[in-house]
Amino acid sequence: MAVRFQYFPSPQPAVALLARGLAIVLALVCAGLVLGASGASPIMLGLRVIQSTFGSSFGLQDVGLLVTPLILTGLSVAVALKIGAWNIGAEGQFYAGAFAATGIGLFIPGPTVVILPLMFVGGALGGLVWILILTLARAYAGVSELITTLLLNFVGILLAYYVSTGPWLDPGGHALGATARVRHSVPEIWGDVHWGFPLAILLTLLVAGALNFTRWGYEVRLAGSNAQAALYAGIPFRRHLITVMLLSGSIAGIAGMLELAGTVHRLQGGISNNFGYLGIMVAVLARGSALGVLAGAALMAVILNSGIILQTQGLNTSTVLAITGLILFFTAIGDELAHYRIVPVESKK
Amino acid sequence: MSALHETVARPPPGTPPIVLFKGICKYFPGVIANQGIDLEVRSGEIHALLGENGAGKSTLMNILTGIYQPDAGEIIVDGYAKTFASPVDAIAAGIGMVHQHFKLVHAFTVAENIHLGWPQTPVRISAKALEARTAELAAALNLAVKPDARVEDLSTGEQQRVEILRVLARQARLLILDEPTAVLTPSEARELFKALREFVSRGNAVVFISHKLDEVMEISDRISVLRGGRKVATEETCDCSQKSLAKMMVGHEIVLNDLRGRAAGATSVSPETVLSLREVSTHDDLGNVALSGVSLDIRAGEILGIAGVAGNGQKELSQVMTGMRPVTSGRIEVGGASFTAADAEQFAAFGVGHIPEDRLHSGLAPALSVTDNAVMREYKKAPVSIGNWFRPRAATALAETIAAAASVAVPDFAMPVRNLSGGNQQRLVARREMRIAGKVLIAAYPSRGLDVGAINTMMRYFVELRDAGVGVVLISEELEELLNLSDRVAVMFHGKIMGIVDGTSTDIEEIGLLMGGRQTTNAPLQSAVH
Numbered sequence: 001m002a003v004r005f006q007y008f009p010s011p012q013p014a015v016a017l018l019a020r021g022l023a024i025v026l027a028l029v030c031a032g033l034v035l036g037a038s039g040a041s042p043i044m045l046g047l048r049v050i051q052s053t054f055g056s057s058f059g060l061q062d063v064g065l066l067v068t069p070l071i072l073t074g075l076s077v078a079v080a081l082k083i084g085a086w087n088i089g090a091e092g093q094f095y096a097g098a099f100a101a102t103g104i105g106l107f108i109p110g111p112t113v114v115i116l117p118l119m120f121v122g123g124a125l126g127g128l129v130w131i132l133i134l135t136l137a138r139a140y141a142g143v144s145e146l147i148t149t150l151l152l153n154f155v156g157i158l159l160a161y162y163v164s165t166g167p168w169l170d171p172g173g174h175a176l177g178a179t180a181r182v183r184h185s186v187p188e189i190w191g192d193v194h195w196g197f198p199l200a201i202l203l204t205l206l207v208a209g210a211l212n213f214t215r216w217g218y219e220v221r222l223a224g225s226n227a228q229a230a231l232y233a234g235i236p237f238r239r240h241l242i243t244v245m246l247l248s249g250s251i252a253g254i255a256g257m258l259e260l261a262g263t264v265h266r267l268q269g270g271i272s273n274n275f276g277y278l279g280i281m282v283a284v285l286a287r288g289s290a291l292g293v294l295a296g297a298a299l300m301a302v303i304l305n306s307g308i309i310l311q312t313q314g315l316n317t318s319t320v321l322a323i324t325g326l327i328l329f330f331t332a333i334g335d336e337l338a339h340y341r342i343v344p345v346e347s348k349k
Numbered sequence: 350m351s352a353l354h355e356t357v358a359r360p361p362p363g364t365p366p367i368v369l370f371k372g373i374c375k376y377f378p379g380v381i382a383n384q385g386i387d388l389e390v391r392s393g394e395i396h397a398l399l400g401e402n403g404a405g406k407s408t409l410m411n412i413l414t415g416i417y418q419p420d421a422g423e424i425i426v427d428g429y430a431k432t433f434a435s436p437v438d439a440i441a442a443g444i445g446m447v448h449q450h451f452k453l454v455h456a457f458t459v460a461e462n463i464h465l466g467w468p469q470t471p472v473r474i475s476a477k478a479l480e481a482r483t484a485e486l487a488a489a490l491n492l493a494v495k496p497d498a499r500v501e502d503l504s505t506g507e508q509q510r511v512e513i514l515r516v517l518a519r520q521a522r523l524l525i526l527d528e529p530t531a532v533l534t535p536s537e538a539r540e541l542f543k544a545l546r547e548f549v550s551r552g553n554a555v556v557f558i559s560h561k562l563d564e565v566m567e568i569s570d571r572i573s574v575l576r577g578g579r580k581v582a583t584e585e586t587c588d589c590s591q592k593s594l595a596k597m598m599v600g601h602e603i604v605l606n607d608l609r610g611r612a613a614g615a616t617s618v619s620p621e622t623v624l625s626l627r628e629v630s631t632h633d634d635l636g637n638v639a640l641s642g643v644s645l646d647i648r649a650g651e652i653l654g655i656a657g658v659a660g661n662g663q664k665e666l667s668q669v670m671t672g673m674r675p676v677t678s679g680r681i682e683v684g685g686a687s688f689t690a691a692d693a694e695q696f697a698a699f700g701v702g703h704i705p706e707d708r709l710h711s712g713l714a715p716a717l718s719v720t721d722n723a724v725m726r727e728y729k730k731a732p733v734s735i736g737n738w739f740r741p742r743a744a745t746a747l748a749e750t751i752a753a754a755a756s757v758a759v760p761d762f763a764m765p766v767r768n769l770s771g772g773n774q775q776r777l778v779a780r781r782e783m784r785i786a787g788k789v790l791i792a793a794y795p796s797r798g799l800d801v802g803a804i805n806t807m808m809r810y811f812v813e814l815r816d817a818g819v820g821v822v823l824i825s826e827e828l829e830e831l832l833n834l835s836d837r838v839a840v841m842f843h844g845k846i847m848g849i850v851d852g853t854s855t856d857i858e859e860i861g862l863l864m865g866g867r868q869t870t871n872a873p874l875q876s877a878v879h
Contacts (some may be wrong), residue, residue, distance in 0.1 A: 006376070218728050218739045222481035222721065231673055232703070233725045234694025338489045 002302070005044035019334025022301070027326035030126035031319065038120035045313060049306040057191060059305065065263055067301035069094070069272075071200040072255035073279025074286060074293040074300075076127075079207055080145075081249035081288040083224035083241050085138065089149025090252040091128035091276025092156030095220050097253025098260040099160055100126030102267040105182035105260075106168065112184040119184060119261055120254065127253015128246050129158060139238045153276065162271040168267065178268035186262035201294065201344075203251065208290035220244055235321040252276060278304075281328055287335075300324070354537075365428035366391045367523050367554045368444070373422035373832040375408050381578045386422070388573055388580060390523060395545060395555045397569035398587070399562075401598055406558045406579040407449075410525050412438040414446045416512045421811035438635055443805065445516030446525040449532075453509050455501040459483060459494050463515050487519045491547060493533060504535035505658070510544075515546070524548060525556045530564055531826070532658055535861035542568050550823040560598070574598055598777065608812050608834050613782025617651040622682075623788050623820045624670065624701070629679030630844075631669055639665035642679070647820040648787060653809060654835030654852065655824040656860050659794075663824045664706050665794040671703040672712075684788065689732055697726060704779055706793035706824075712778045715767035719759050722766040723748035724776060726785045729787035755780035756806075772803045792812055793824045808834060828860055840864055 032042030053059040073090040080087035087093075101119040108115060134148035161177075168179040175181075186194040211217035223237045224228035224244075230237045255275065264271055282300050286292030307320030366389040375383040383405045390396045398406045411417045413424060415433030423430050426442050433439040436446070436511060453462050460483040463468040471478075476497075483496035492514045500508060509529060516524055524545075530538040545555050546567065559565050565572060567584060573583040574597040581597045611617060623646040633639035638664045647653050657663055666675035669681065674695040681688045683699055697703075705712040713722050724733050724744045732743040745762050752759045755776040757769065776796065782790060792811065796804040811821050811834060825831050831838050835852040840863035845865040 122670075212741060213739055215729065215734050215737050215739050218721070218734075221717060222725065225717045226710070228711040229714045229725070232671075232693060232705060234692055234697060255403070255646050 003344050005340045006343045007339050011335065012341065015162070016335060016338040019263070019338050020331055021345070023330030023334045026330045027323055027346065028327050031323045034322075035168050035319070040313075040315065045310065045315075046314065047257060049309050052309050053302060053305055059309075061191040061193050062308070063298075063301045063305050064190070064197050066080070066304050067297050068194075068196045068200045068254045068262070069259045069275040070278060070282055070297035070300050070304075071204055071293060072251055072258070073275050074282025074297050075200075075204050075207060075279075075290060076248045076252040076255070077279045077283035078286055078288050078290055079251065079294050080245055081224070081283060082211060082220055082243040084227070084292075085241065085245055085248070086146045086256075087131070087149050087222075087248045088146055089131060089134075089152050089156075089276070090255070090279045091272055091274070092149070092153035093130045093249045093252035094256035094272045094276045095153075095156035095160045095168055096126040096130035097123035097256030098126075098267055098271055099163065099256075100253070101257035101260050102163075102168070102179055102182055106180060108191075116184045116186070116261065117181075117200055119257055121254045122132065123257020123260075124250040125253065127249040127251070127256065129249075130253065131221065131245055131249030134250075135242055139242050156271075157269070160267055160271060164266075164268045170266070175266055175268070178266040181265050182267075183259060184261060184264055186258060192263075194258075194262035194288060196262040199258070202254075203254070207247075209252075216240075235340075252279070280326075281324060284328065303327075357844065364392060365425075367427065369425040369431065369696040370409070370413075371423050371425065373409065373412060373424070374420045375405075375412060375417060377408075383412070383419075384578045385579050386575075388583065390554050390556055391556050392522070392552050393549055394570040395549055395557055395568055397557045397559060397565040397572045398575065399559060399565055399594060399598060400573055401560055404575040404598075405726035406575055408578075409528065409529055409575070410446060410556065410558060414444060414525065421701050440516070440519050440521065443520060443522035444609050445521035445523070447509065447516060447518060447529065449511040449527040449529075453500045453508060453511060455499070457500060457505075458496065459500060459511050460496040462500055462511055463496075463518055467519065474627060483514075487514060490514060490517050493542060494519070505532040506534070506540075509533070509541070511614050513544070522553045523556065523754060525558070526555065528556045528560070529557070530559070530561065534864050537805070538564065545623050553612035560595050565594070566591060608808060611816060619818065621649050622646045623649050623684060624822075625682045626670070627680040627682070629669055629676050629681060630676055631665055631676045633665055638844055640669065640676075643844070643846055644774055645839060645846065647822055649788070649820050650818045651671070651836040652815050652821045652823055652834050652852075654831035654837050654838040655822060655841060655865055656828060657826075657832050659826055661841045663793065663841055666841070667703065667706065667822075667824055667846075669695075670791050671701055671790075673703075700787030700789065702726075702782035702784075702790040704775075704782050704790070704792040704795050707723055708774055708778050709767070713766050713774060718763045719752070719766050719769065719777075720745045720748040720762045723751045723762075726781055735870050738794060750757065751777065751780050751784070751788075772799050774802065776806070777797055783810060783814060786814060786819055789820045789822070791822045791824075795823070796827065796830060798824065804830070 032046065035042045035045060053063060069167060073094060076090045076093070100122040102283055104119045104122040105115060108118065129147065130152060134143065135154065137148060138145045152169045154159050165177045170178055170180040172180060178244035180347050188195050189197065211221060219230070220236045220240050222233065223240045225236050227237045256272070259271060259275070278300055282293055282296040285296035285299065303320060303324055310319055351660065353852060368390045370386055370388040373383050374384040383549050386409060398409070400406045408417065415435045415438050423431070425431070426444070431442060433442070438446070452466065457465065458476075458480070460476070460479040463483050464479055474485050480496035483494070487494050487496070492510050494507065494510050494514055500511065503511070509532070513524065527719065529541060533541065545557070549555055557565070558567060569586045571583060572586055572589055572594065573580040574594065576598060595618060626641045626643055626645045628644055629640055630638065630642055631640045645653070655663055655666065665674055669676050672688070672691050674749065676689060679689075681698065685699065688696065710716055720741070721744070724747050727733055727747060728739065728744065733740060733747055748762050757773045757776050759769070769777070779795060790811070797806065808830070811823060815821050823831065832852060837849055837852055838860060839849045840847045840860055842864060850860060
């Protein structure tokens with residue numbers, strides 16, 4: 001019997017999930033083929049990656065360190081998507097949070113018990129300030145946040161470069177192009193992994209819970225899905241847009257603060273490690289779901305960690321970027337294909 | 350029927366049909382638009398294509414004019430198989446279409462529009478000469494147009510004539526009209542029919558797409574009925590009746606009935622006004638005046654119909670009556686209190702339900718679940734919310750109640766509401782709004798996109814509300830529907846109420862004149878405005 005593919009408005013969940021798994025496998029196979037062609041043994045490399053990531057507590061600790069900022073930047077992007085805004089600026093807000101936390105940590109005297117929470121609040125506020133003006137521009141003048149958030153990234157990145165090589169450069173001369181070490185640090189929970197990790201998970205659960213189990217969350221989901229319907233239902237779209245975008249900026253700022261106070265301890269250029277941009281990928285992999293961010297961030301952390309291991313094998317880091325790109329690429333194809341079902345063609349009379 | 354039919358020149362036997370469709374199939378994502386359609390259009394006939402919204406009429410004609418390519422089947426023009434890659438190919442073969450939404454350049458004059466994209470237009474020509482050519486064409490084809498007028502200054506009826514002239518000037522032998530009378534007043538429609546008769550009497554043909562039974566009976570020689578993408582039948586018009594056509598269209602017999610009468614126990618129209626507008630004016634989204642000085646009183650227990658050609662301010666009227674659009678001047682009172690500055694939430698809280706014109710754009714969030722959409726009006730109240738907490742389970746329970754009342758079968762309440770059919774979405778919205786419409790229900794085009802059975806159900810909803818003492822405002826383009834239901838009918842034209850006529854003592858012709866902007870002196874006006 002003849003069959004044909006027919007497009008359906010919503011994908012089949014099982015097929016979509018399967019397609020995502022296949023996308024990762026396909027991306028790895030592609031990367032393996034390229035590596036094989038360039039003379040390396042992909043299987044050996046693969047085994048080594050798996051062994052060094054999951055075979056030792058050090059590997060798992062590294063993943064734990066990477067996953068913390070990825071969860072938060074992913075959450076930041078995903079939360080903005082709930083109200084229908086694209087926060088491409090998690091990178092800049094990350095820097096702003098790290099910058100604010102460093103300022104507080106370096107220049108306000110006091111015991112860690114006081115200063116660390118202050119740094120946390122400062123980090124959140126830093127991210128909030130970074131998104132504030134363009135949030136208002138979007139809410140009141142309809143200026144596309146897609147462009148403004150992106151542009152402010154460069155300002156944030158350069159600001160961190162400037163202060164860490166200029167006014168705040170380590171006077172002790174211990175670090176080149178970085179500030180002095182911030183005394184106050186987030187306590188460690190397991191090896192190198194600090195309390196930021198459970199905190200990031202907690203924040204994600206809180207946001208997911210608020211979206212699904214509060215009136216505010218319902219209003220945000222409705223307003224984000226269809227602003228016209230929000231007007232119809234008497235829901236103040238603009239107010240929700242502003243609060244959610246500010247929340248998104250704050251979360252990215254917290255990511256920056258935790259990375260500084262938990263992992264790096266000095267503000268320096270490149271401290272973000274592209275976590276802000278990778279957060280977009282995490283949110284896309286999570287299909288904009290707050291809980292899905294946890295899975296997306298975990299996957300991304302493993303890939304990033306593999307990259308570090310591959311680098312020790314003398315491979316270029318761009319291999320990893322290529323793999324992440326391929327995964328996103330195949331995922332997009334898979335998501336589209338999951339809309340199709342095979343249906344039999346009706347025979348003509 | 351009329352004497353018109355006897356003037357038709359029948360082609361000699363053996364002449365191939367102008368167009369022959371053979372087994373045309375067209376599929377869209379999730380939809381079978383056309384399936385195995387065989388149809389012939391002969392020269393000298395007006396061939397009506399009848400069917401409900403979504404029956405596949407427009408798709409079939411878009412295939413004929415090269416806008417879509419068929420997935421299967423072939424088109425034979427004058428005995429030769431043809432494929433049209435674009436409308437340009439189709440018009441070269443003598444097939445032209447006038448779409449429901451005109452494709453004219455508003456800032457250009459009539460003459461410029463006629464000559465736009467036409468190979469026969471001289472490369473260098475003065476505006477005067479263009480206008481002279483246009484006048485010649487208009488005279489030759491007997492279609493009165495003003496060559497030097499800008500299209501934006503013309504009435505819809507005049508714009509349609511320009512569209513038709515543009516097609517006929519390109520030597521079209523088959524003219525396709527997609528619901529041409531939807532935008533016309535009754536007298537404009539009669540002029541159009543005369544022009545069409547003349548056109549086919551020269552051996553040409555017309556395909557007339559419509560879902561209005563009466564005009565199809567009046568104008569056509571043969572009628573083909575489509576249903577669900579398939580052809581049900583082709584019949585000689587003289588062998589048909591409105592009843593038999595309606596049956597073919599919907600697949601079962603329908604009853605058009607007068608629903609104005611009240612049952613014994615029902616509330617009669619109360620003298621009390623629940624919602625009143627006084628000299629209300631407002632702008633549309635583009636800042637143009639959409640309503641000017643509208644005064645209306647809606648009484649408890651009545652159905653007030655709003656008639657008028659779509660786009661004359663009805664949408665904005667429904668929006669100011671539900672708090673979705675601020676007024677620029679005038680006052681709104683609801684239940685005796687001033688609601689001039691109230692928002693949608695306050696209107697809904699008072700008991701004003703609203704079935705919006707475009708359910709997918711304002712009544713629903715298509716990507717959210719059926720549950721989320723069903724509770725849109727009651728999510729602030731227990732049991733769906735307690736304090737600031739939203740309870741998904743209670744929400745689903747409420748959604749199940751609403752779906753059951755609307756007799757909509759929902760396989761999964763977590764699936765996006767866009768997966769429901771248009772009719773089911775509409776029923777769900779209607780039931781949701783009825784629950785909060787304790788005082789007033791504003792229903793804008795509630796029957797759009799519904800089949801006849803679903804329309805009858807919807808009308809019964811309104812009667813149910815009216816009998817419970819709710820004031821219902823029914824905005825519709827279907828005069829028959831309005832006259833079946835309304836106690837009074839207000840007619841809108843260019844943002845004004847032209848007059849309010851009694852639902853019992855009027856006929857379609859009077860309302861039609863008001864719809865066309867003409868103030869009649871003999872119409873039984875209850876309250877004249879301006």
